[in-house]
Amino acid sequence: MTQTKRTILKVFIGLVVIVAVVAGVRLWQTLDTSRSNAANDSVTLSQFKSDDLEAIKRGQYVMRLGDCSACHTSGNGYMAGGYEVKTPFGSLYSSNITPDPEVGIGNMTERDFFNAVRQGQGSHGFLYPAMPYTAYVNFTDQDMHDLWAYFSTVAPVNHDIDETQDMPFPFNVRLSLAGWNMLFFDNEGIEPDPQQSDEWNRGQYIVDGGGHCSACHGPRNFLGAEISSLYMQGGNLGEWYAPDITSNPHQGIGDMSKEQIMSYLKTGTDGIAVASGPMAEAIEHSTQYFTEEDLGAIATYLKSIPASEEKAPHPALPVTEKMTLSYEVNCSACHGLEGEGIQGMAPAFTNNNVIRADDPTNLIHAMLKGVRAAHTETVQTAAGMPSFAWKMNDQQVADILNYVRNSWGNTAIEVTADQVGSMRESLGARQKLTEAN
Ligand code: HEC
Ligand code: HEC
Ligand code: HEC
Numbered sequence: 001m002t003q004t005k006r007t008i009l010k011v012f013i014g015l016v017v018i019v020a021v022v023a024g025v026r027l028w029q030t031l032d033t034s035r036s037n038a039a040n041d042s043v044t045l046s047q048f049k050s051d052d053l054e055a056i057k058r059g060q061y062v063m064r065l066g067d068c069s070a071c072h073t074s075g076n077g078y079m080a081g082g083y084e085v086k087t088p089f090g091s092l093y094s095s096n097i098t099p100d101p102e103v104g105i106g107n108m109t110e111r112d113f114f115n116a117v118r119q120g121q122g123s124h125g126f127l128y129p130a131m132p133y134t135a136y137v138n139f140t141d142q143d144m145h146d147l148w149a150y151f152s153t154v155a156p157v158n159h160d161i162d163e164t165q166d167m168p169f170p171f172n173v174r175l176s177l178a179g180w181n182m183l184f185f186d187n188e189g190i191e192p193d194p195q196q197s198d199e200w201n202r203g204q205y206i207v208d209g210g211g212h213c214s215a216c217h218g219p220r221n222f223l224g225a226e227i228s229s230l231y232m233q234g235g236n237l238g239e240w241y242a243p244d245i246t247s248n249p250h251q252g253i254g255d256m257s258k259e260q261i262m263s264y265l266k267t268g269t270d271g272i273a274v275a276s277g278p279m280a281e282a283i284e285h286s287t288q289y290f291t292e293e294d295l296g297a298i299a300t301y302l303k304s305i306p307a308s309e310e311k312a313p314h315p316a317l318p319v320t321e322k323m324t325l326s327y328e329v330n331c332s333a334c335h336g337l338e339g340e341g342i343q344g345m346a347p348a349f350t351n352n353n354v355i356r357a358d359d360p361t362n363l364i365h366a367m368l369k370g371v372r373a374a375h376t377e378t379v380q381t382a383a384g385m386p387s388f389a390w391k392m393n394d395q396q397v398a399d400i401l402n403y404v405r406n407s408w409g410n411t412a413i414e415v416t417a418d419q420v421g422s423m424r425e426s427l428g429a430r431q432k433l434t435e436a437n
Contacts, residue, residue: 023182030181033121035189036114038141039148045099045113046106046156050149059150062143065210065294066136067286072097077157080104085130086238087224090167092130095122100156110148117144119187124163126177129184129224138189138209184225199293203301206294211286216242216278233308234359239427240277241361243354248307251353261299265290267344268374273354274347274383276366280374288376311358316411323403330388330400339408345373345383349404356405356412363405364420367397368429389429394420396432 050056063069071094074083081096098104105113108123116122120133127133139147164172181187190208192201207213218226219235234244234251246252253261260270265287268275275283287295328337334346341348349355354362365371370387373379388397394417405412424431 027178027182030185030187031119031121031178032187033115033119035118035141036111039110039114039144041109041111044101044107044109045148045152046101048110048152050152052149055146055149056153058143059146059148061289062139062147062210063150064286064289065143065206066132066139066147066212067210067282068097070281070285071131076159076161077155079151079154080157080159081161082159087128087130088222089171089224090164092128092167093161093163093165094131095163096157096159096161097151098154098157099152100158103158103160104156105151106156110145113148113151114144117147118189120177120181120185125174126181127174128163128177129180132212132215134185134226135209135212135215137185137187138205140189143210180223180225184223197300199297199300200304202294203297203299206290206298207301211298213245217245230308232302232305234357236359236361237278239361239365239423241354241357241359242279243357243359244308245302246305246308247303248310250313251308251311251357252305253302253353254307255351258296258299258303261302262292262295265295265298267376267378268382269344269347269379271343272341272348272350273352274341274345274373276371276373276385277362280372280382283374283376288374288378314411314413317402317406317414319403319406323399326396326400327403327407330391331404334385335404339404339410342383344379345381346385349410350408356410358413360401360405360412360415360419361423363401364397364415364423365427367392367401368420368424369427387429389424389431390433393432394418394424 069079071083071085072079072081074081074094076082076096077098079096079098081094083094085092085094096104099106101107105123108116112123116127116133118133118137118139120127120129120131170176190204193204214226214232216235216237217232219230219233221227232244232246235242244252247254249255256264256270264270264273264275265283267288268280268283290298335341335349339349366385368387368389371385373382373384375382392400397420398415398417401415404410405415
């Protein structure tokens, strides 16, 4: 071997060693569970019954901040799991997290519970990030102790869940999630920012922690991890689109007042938009129960999120006489002749960002399957929108949506019949009854 070759080899080996050491340190940091030392490791959940009423009450509130029941309650009993989460890698079912010792989490100690909720290490190994531990990692020790106290009061349900039964090989191999965590999981809770007010810090704690808002509102990469440079700039969930909620006044919520944001999260409407789909669920199960202070904190924090890049307005698409007529016949009774809606019941189409969003998923969804607004303690009559799948073909649905997206001052890119057709198929919506009209 020549001198140069030897030098190259040495440098190469040196590099390999460095990479291995860095990867090892990173892996160790990602999987480190020493934060859970704050928890008790001797009593299991099925043996434990908290008698601290205040802690239980606080824990119930933390459960609502985290919206645990939205994913863990699904017809099998409260917190008994079985909710299907569709991922690009197959369906995953949420776990039974009642204190049942056989099929629930009754054999977990408080420490195991901390590891599962904040670190993504559950009773069968690494958890899939569909369980939002990447946000719950921000929960404080105090909130976790209270959550544990609350779960000790949940009734055990003996219903077995096989979380990965519909996940094909190799995606059902949990060990691969160690690699995912190494790439994407930040195993440290957020620290309050001393430059910001207490209210702002509380807002960030809820939004990025329990609220896991960016789990829906943030775009993800092909491995299912949130793209941090596009924080809150809108995420497509397949059947729904969670819009941009940065402070951008056109695409985001910059033009919503603090009061409007609070009202939307409390009642499901801000007077213009009416929440549907997964947001209606989040409001029903979770945000309607938040205190005024917490809702105010969320609004303050959201309004401080750096605006997404401003897009040039789209040129208006032409609307025809036929479209206008179809709108008046089919939609105006609820959405108003001028797209003004019925306050608090049917959304207005003017000044409504979701209506003009580049991604029309929610609009097509509403047309094909109908939607129901959130049922909350403040707004008890959850208004409904009927399905038009039986009445309109793909082109007719596209036309009427292009009409509302390009009238009364709105401008937006075209919705195509193909987009409607593929959603009709994926939603399993019915076809138009006859092609006569
Ligand atoms: C967006 C849906 C979603 C939300 C919200 C959610 N979970 Fe989960 N959770 C899941 C899924 C899916 C699994 C199964 C993951 C797996 O098996 O890899 C799971 C698993 C778990 C496990 C692990 C159980 C075990 O036996 O290993 C625990 C504990 C848990 N969740 C607690 C909670 C708590 C507490 C909350 C609220 C603070 C919560 N979850 C909110 C979807 C969710
Ligand atoms: C499970 C997914 C999901 C989660 C979690 C979620 N959202 Fe949403 N959000 C949506 C969807 C979908 C919409 C659009 C609803 C519609 O079209 O009516 C929406 C709409 C909104 C809007 C209205 C935007 C507008 O321009 O009208 C606000 C504000 C909002 N969400 C805030 C939040 C906050 C704050 C959180 C966390 C506490 C949160 N969301 C958590 C899915 C979600
Ligand atoms: C009987 C009353 C009624 C009629 C008729 C009606 N809608 Fe709706 N629509 C509603 C209600 C109520 C909602 C809100 C439901 C929700 O938020 O879940 C809604 C929601 C929507 C949404 C979803 C907005 C969002 O936030 O994602 C769209 C788009 C929509 N309607 C379009 C139309 C069009 C187009 C027509 C005519 C073809 C029409 N609607 C006819 C009552 C109606």
